[in-house]
Amino acid sequence: MSYLPSGTVYGVLLNFRAEVEALAPQMNQPPYKAPPKAPVLYVKTANTWSPHGSAITVPAQVEAVEIGATVAMVIGVDNDVEGFVLMNDLSIPHASFFRPPVKFKCVDGFLGIGAAMRDAQEVADPAQFRLEVRINGELKQSIDFSQTVRSAEQLLADVGEFMTLAHGEVLMLGCDAGRPLARPGDRIEIAAPGFETLVNTLVKEQA
Template identity: 65%
Template sequence: MSLIKRGTVYGTLMNFRGELEALGDKVNEPPYKGAPQAPVLYIKPANTWTENGGNIALPAGVAEVEIGATVAMVMKSAREIEGFVLMNDLSIPHDSFFRPPVKSKCLDGFLAIGDRIRARNEAGDPAVFKLEVRINGELKQTVRFSQLVRPADKLLADVSEFMTLGEGDMLMLGCDAGRPRAKVGDRIQISMPALGTLSNTLVAEDA
């Protein structure tokens, strides 16, 4: 099914066990003093969206970006999932933990979105999803969604406790630690048999 309606796109931080483990003792430092007790979300506004097959421009002075290979739930209603779609949530490498990394994540074109939604009953159990990330054809990362802190249904239930999702809204399951980096000229491919392949090329921003 092709994407027709898009609402708000939400990213989820610290929803992979490896992501939390990589933070180490930082999670216990002020002001939070512990791992998050509720989902930590951020928004990828419409200016960040790039279609499958499109070029993504890196601004001058940005040597490389982190690849955030993930899957998003596409909502049919507040609590009903229409299906799943591939995403590449790019960001400029940063060490921000205490503040939403808007300047690193919300640049123009910094969210590649797959061009097809796979219905939930066709995609299978999200807990067994596995993505492969390739740069210029070389395998760089395998993302296993069995390692989620909050599996898809739990994440949706917890988010629904404090906000209402609408038709077309998209909620990412999260990005794992060990995200590969890419530079201008690199072709990025994120693939999974049930969801196809999301492919984009990084180019230099026009002067």
């Protein structure tokens, strides 16, 4: 039986240095005129959750989706980290970075969730996580979590400054720049040492 969260799942924007550098010119434009000082969160609602091994339906009018490979923290009973899980935070490509519209992020099935949670006690340092994204067996992206703006510990502390995460809730560590695109028919694999590979296949919505 595959792992599924028992609480709200939160994504995090702008937590990789390359992503911040790429978007820096836009951050200084109206309406914000400065980079955000606190973590920028969004919710991946329960309708988006797709277990490991499942097919994810792409809406008929969408040609390709953006793969957001990441690791997420599962919150424990004492607001600590109980474990880590791989996630594939899919979205329809869009130009709104700061407050991503729900219609691009919260499409049915648009969050692939790893088969099992890895116990936090097995992880010496989340900055050592290394992810590889493959589409149809071909390596498309490598992600190094030593390149985050906020470490896992700092991200949890900074989010805790303005909201309390409950036991079972999930907080992603962010997605790096250079996210590959996948199309209906593609098989997506997200692999990392110590984790079971997360696999999902995209299928086209039937008209």
